[in-house]
Amino acid sequence: MPVKNRFAELHDEITAWRRDLHQHPEILFETHRTSALVAEKLKEFGCDEVVTGVGRTGVVGVIKGRASASGKVIGLRADMDALPIHEATGVEYASKTDGAMHACGHDGHTAMLLGAARYLSETRNFDGTVVVIFQPAEEGGAGGKEMCDDDLMGRWGIQEVYGMHNWPGRPVGSFAIREGAFFAATDQFDIHLTGRGGHAAKPQETVDTTVMASQLVLAMQTIASRNADPVDQVVVSVTAFETSSKAFNVIPHRVHLRGTVRTMSAEMRDLAERRIKELAGGITTAFGGSAEVQYHRGYPVMANHPEQTDFARDVARAVSGNCDEAPLVMGGEDFAFMLEERPGAYILVGNGDTASVHHPEYDFADEAIPAGCSWWAEVVERRMPLAG
Numbered sequence: 378m379p380v381k382n383r384f385a386e387l388h389d390e391i392t393a394w395r396r397d398l399h400q401h402p403e404i405l406f407e408t409h410r411t412s413a414l415v416a417e418k419l420k421e422f423g424c425d426e427v428v429t430g431v432g433r434t435g436v437v438g439v440i441k442g443r444a445s446a447s448g449k450v451i452g453l454r455a456d457m458d459a460l461p462i463h464e465a466t467g468v469e470y471a472s473k474t475d476g477a478m479h480a481c482g483h484d485g486h487t488a489m490l491l492g493a494a495r496y497l498s499e500t501r502n503f504d505g506t507v508v509v510i511f512q513p514a515e516e517g518g519a520g521g522k523e524m525c526d527d528d529l530m531g532r533w534g535i536q537e538v539y540g541m542h543n544w545p546g547r548p549v550g551s552f553a554i555r556e557g558a559f560f561a562a563t564d565q566f567d568i569h570l571t572g573r574g575g576h577a578a579k580p581q582e583t584v585d586t587t588v589m590a591s592q593l594v595l596a597m598q599t600i601a602s603r604n605a606d607p608v609d610q611v612v613v614s615v616t617a618f619e620t621s622s623k624a625f626n627v628i629p630h631r632v633h634l635r636g637t638v639r640t641m642s643a644e645m646r647d648l649a650e651r652r653i654k655e656l657a658g659g660i661t662t663a664f665g666g667s668a669e670v671q672y673h674r675g676y677p678v679m680a681n682h683p684e685q686t687d688f689a690r691d692v693a694r695a696v697s698g699n700c701d702e703a704p705l706v707m708g709g710e711d712f713a714f715m716l717e718e719r720p721g722a723y724i725l726v727g728n729g730d731t732a733s734v735h736h737p738e739y740d741f742a743d744e745a746i747p748a749g750c751s752w753w754a755e756v757v758e759r760r761m762p763l764a765g
């Protein structure tokens with residue numbers, strides 16, 4: 378079964394919504410126009426319930442099937458936020474907001490879930506309830522967590538939850554998924570090292586904080602090479618090295634290091650945090666200085682649940698003929714918080730040969746809309762089939 382005919386009919390209209398969203402990108406929780414537009418459309422489609430202000434600017438729509446005997450409730454989630462990037466696509470529907478851009482395709486995700494909501498409201502060929510979830514602040518603001526903390530799952534009795542992201546480099550409209558750990562936990566650290574500053578020509582009177590910090594940067598590379606099991610994944614990147622003096626003849630008193638840690642399991646995450654603290658403490662002590670480590674836990678590992686992954690894969694095969702095994706992604710995804718609360722699965726839909734996400738020349742591929750919308754609709758109709 379290829380894409381649903383209704384989405385071929387609606388393709389132009391959904392594309393127009395997508396391009397309108399693209400022209401009006403909004404960052405983090407500031408998705409005021411987008412949220413209002415989503416809520417207005419959901420009401421227009423005849424959703425049974427539309428609620429705004431869930432997780433600050435999140436929007437929820439409820440669509441009841443023709444029957445409800447199954448008692449099933451499925452959540453479908455899209456993200457709405459853009460990025461602080463200056464757009465360089467040159468397309469006629471480019472961002473009208475300087476310094477903001479839909480560079481991750483969340484305009485496409487929102488438009489596709491709206492398209493699916495319209496179809497599901499029109500047809501209602503399912504036995505159960507669909508909850509469409511539009512979240513703000515996926516890009517670093519943990520908007521998904523904010524919605525969960527607002528009792529998203531409990532308030533609407535959601536039993537399973539599904540998510541989708543476009544993927545540059547995959548054929549347009551093709552799908553890929555993997556079971557278990559899929560996107561990385563994304564943590565950050567700040568390390569403040571203190572030595573004893575002084576004249577650069579009299580090192581014997583100082584505790585050189587730059588030498589100490591340099592040793593630490595190198596030692597942190599042994600977390601991946603010496604502490605981690607070679608078959609597991611961990612990235613430790615120091616991304617900033619700031620000294621308290623910019624002078625050429627002063628040994629700085631303090632150095633500030635910061636960076637990110639990406640892991641694919643809770644055990645590896647704990648190991649990385651513990652080793653960073655041990656190395657910082659041990660190395661600075663050995664040199665006669667001290668370190669203060671702040672380790673900030675961000676998004677957890679996003680892990681797909683086995684049964685829902687198999688189901689999502691079957692649906693993708695029905696829509697587009699096949700479904701590939703997706704690679705591990707060391708980026709983060711705050712759908713992780715929803716998958717911690719309920720079983721579910723997250724799938725990738727191909728965006729074709731475009732610039733990568735978060736690049737100023739990236740653009741969502743509108744040709745992927747029928748496949749993406751069809752996948753959403755099929756998830757509902759196959760997971761909650763009408764009797765007879």
Ligand SMILES: [Zn+2]
Binds near residue numbers: 480481516734735
């Ligand atoms: Zn992104």
Ligand SMILES: [Zn+2]
Binds near residue numbers: 515542734
């Ligand atoms: Zn994204």
